Amino acid sequence: MLEFISRMLGRESASSKTVAKERLRLVLVHDRASISPAMLNRLREDLVKVISNYMEIDEAALEFNLCQDDREVALVANIPVVKMKRDYASKG
Amino acid sequence: MGEVIVVTSGKGGVGKTTTSANIGTGLAAEGHKVVLVDTDIGLRNLDVVMGLENRIVYDLVDVTSGNCRLKQALIKDKRFSNLFLLPAAQTKDKTAVSPEQMKILAKELKEEFDYAIIDCPAGIEQGFRNAIAGADRAVVVCTPEVSAVRDADRIIGLLEASELRNPKLIINRLRPAMVKRGDMMDISDILDILAIELIGVVPEDESIVVSTNRGEPAVMDQGSKAGEAYRRITRRIKGEDVPLMNLEVPSGIMDRLKRLVGIR
Numbered sequence A: 001m002l003e004f005i006s007r008m009l010g011r012e013s014a015s016s017k018t019v020a021k022e023r024l025r026l027v028l029v030h031d032r033a034s035i036s037p038a039m040l041n042r043l044r045e046d047l048v049k050v051i052s053n054y055m056e057i058d059e060a061a062l063e064f065n066l067c068q069d070d071r072e073v074a075l076v077a078n079i080p081v082v083k084m085k086r087d088y089a090s091k092g
Numbered sequence B: 001m002g003e004v005i006v007v008t009s010g011k012g013g014v015g016k017t018t019t020s021a022n023i024g025t026g027l028a029a030e031g032h033k034v035v036l037v038d039t040d041i042g043l044r045n046l047d048v049v050m051g052l053e054n055r056i057v058y059d060l061v062d063v064t065s066g067n068c069r070l071k072q073a074l075i076k077d078k079r080f081s082n083l084f085l086l087p088a089a090q091t092k093d094k095t096a097v098s099p100e101q102m103k104i105l106a107k108e109l110k111e112e113f114d115y116a117i118i119d120c121p122a123g124i125e126q127g128f129r130n131a132i133a134g135a136d137r138a139v140v141v142c143t144p145e146v147s148a149v150r151d152a153d154r155i156i157g158l159l160e161a162s163e164l165r166n167p168k169l170i171i172n173r174l175r176p177a178m179v180k181r182g183d184m185m186d187i188s189d190i191l192d193i194l195a196i197e198l199i200g201v202v203p204e205d206e207s208i209v210v211s212t213n214r215g216e217p218a219v220m221d222q223g224s225k226a227g228e229a230y231r232r233i234t235r236r237i238k239g240e241d242v243p244l245m246n247l248e249v250p251s252g253i254m255d256r257l258k259r260l261v262g263i264r
Helices: A002-008 A016-033 A037-052 A086-091 B016-029 B060-064 B099-112 B126-133 B146-161 B176-181 B187-194 B206-214 B225-237 B253-261
Strands: A055-057 A063-069 A072-078 A081-084 B003-008 B034-038 B083-086 B115-119 B137-142 B168-174 B197-203
Touching: A016 A063, A016 A072, A016 B146, A016 B187, A037 A055, A037 A063, B003 B016, B003 B099, B003 B126, B016 B034, B016 B083, B016 B115, B016 B137, B016 B168, B016 B225, B034 B099, B060 B099, B099 B115, B099 B126, B115 B126, B126 B146, B137 B146, B137 B187, B146 B187, B168 B187, B187 B197, B197 B225, B206 B225
Parallel strands: B003 B115, B003 B137, B034 B083, B034 B115, B137 B168, B168 B197
Antiparallel strands: A055 A081, A063 A072
């Protein structure tokens, strides 16, 4: 009943401005970095390939994102290492 | 030595020309010697917004290509003897002027005027590069819409890349009632995203349509809310510290009812 009254009086779960702001935030990260999501994905795959030469990583738990702070964009990767590959470690 | 200020936005239709006309007229009303320059070659409009369309003889391209002297092309405003318009050419395109020519023109204007307000065309191509070429400062106009904010962000990036640092933001056509309902981004939402300094907020106002119909900038209309916003922006451009207008919507019967029921 209370919920019905709330809705009658114009309260909604997500206001359209929140949606607008969230969409802008996402689109601007890519605009500012001038990189498309498809390219970002290729970069991620390449990075995984290179790192896998040196260490075993947990691909499922890998986090890989463009982050935005003020007018700066950073590429932030959090890559859990399962174990080092001994042959590369000894070669130095 | 005067200053050249470019009014730009990226997206079309957000109010660059209206803003240019009002800032220019506002500065002239405060006693400064001002020139308005329309750089939207092929789509000139600042002349009609200022109500000076019948007086054009020469235009911007005539000046930059040496067909006439600057003084011959300047149109004196009807209201202020210290306000002038340099109209854009209507029959040529944006490539008729180069950024180098605009730099030379800007220098000449700065010797003659306290302020030169450059009305930039929409887009990020040559028209934009021409408009910003000789500018000392930039004002970015943006409406509270996803598309306008996105384009403003792109423009801010391009301005900074061309060494026009610290552009200032005007949020135009804000509807306080929609903001209150949560259906329009508010000032802080936009500032959060664009991360530049705000120089003014202009509310959506029917008087702008009326003043454009008449060719008389709203900044002259003491009863216009948008006019009041532009008067404040004018003073901020001069470096004065002026508070933002109060754009609060008076609480209506629904608000009181909501408060009564206790859901606010």
